[in-house]
Amino acid sequence: PSVKGKVEFQEVSFSYEKEGTTVAGLNFSVKEGETVALVGPTGAGKTTVVNLLSRFYDADKGQILIDGHDIQKVKRSSLRSHMAFVLQDSFLFEGTIFENIRYGRLDATDEEVIKAAKLANADSFIKKLSKGYSTVLSQEGRGISQGQKQLLSIARAILADPSLLILDEATSSIDTITEMKIQEALQRLMKGRTSFVIAHRLNTIQKADQILVLHDGGILEKGTHEELLVNKGFYHSLYHS
Ligand code: DUT
Ligand code: MG
Numbered sequence: 382p383s384v385k386g387k388v389e390f391q392e393v394s395f396s397y398e399k400e401g402t403t404v405a406g407l408n409f410s411v412k413e414g415e416t417v418a419l420v421g422p423t424g425a426g427k428t429t430v431v432n433l434l435s436r437f438y439d440a441d442k443g444q445i446l447i448d449g450h451d452i453q454k455v456k457r458s459s460l461r462s463h464m465a466f467v468l469q470d471s472f473l474f475e476g477t478i479f480e481n482i483r484y485g486r487l488d489a490t491d492e493e494v495i496k497a498a499k500l501a502n503a504d505s506f507i508k509k510l511s512k513g514y515s516t517v518l519s520q521e522g523r524g525i526s527q528g529q530k531q532l533l534s535i536a537r538a539i540l541a542d543p544s545l546l547i548l549d550e551a552t553s554s555i556d557t558i559t560e561m562k563i564q565e566a567l568q569r570l571m572k573g574r575t576s577f578v579i580a581h582r583l584n585t586i587q588k589a590d591q592i593l594v595l596h597d598g599g600i601l602e603k604g605t606h607e608e609l610l611v612n613k614g615f616y617h618s619l620y621h622s
Contacts (some may be wrong), residue, residue: 527551
């Protein structure tokens, strides 16, 4: 892809309201292909960081750069064409599984869709459905499980082959086997791709190239798991609580 996926936040501040600040003075940079885990208590600003990166909101102050280019100077549609989202509540629409996976890469052939579904560990459950890839899904994804919905959204992201991945890890309980399939598929998806993960699993956090510990809209600490443990700060206290 034309975008390599280096990301820099420079003194980024933003508020959802006219007054006050939601996040203030955010400074960090992410090398191309790295995984960043965003951690911190509820309301800390994790979702806000990815909202700003994807321009669902624009920063009030400071700059966000991708490969050195200010994202506010890029059209939202073109920015998002380089991103894929795997969210807790996967977005499905009424249409076949083929169509749902192809969303974001409309030119993909059936063979390419199936290849992506295989890499996402989704092919085996899809084949068991009465109409296979031609099964029509409802918007709510009736008849398929939460975990299967996630596998579909991973297949969609693999097919889209984005430079930037935004992942909001599930907190809901998913059976162990599906969970293992999801983790394996996510490893394939994230490999070599700049990934922002709103992380809830210790395993994901430990493996991240960089952990940003957010608190009250600021970065309290940043570093790898090992570095943050040595610091004996907030992360250390979270880990040992
Ligand atoms: N906030 C708003 N309006 C919104 C969304 C959030 O005022 O539309 C506030 C709530 C919170 C702050 O912004 O005080 C940061 O919210 P964010 O959603 O970024 O927090 P989080 O770290 O993602 O929390 P959670 O773990 O609950 O998802
Ligand atoms: Mg959030």
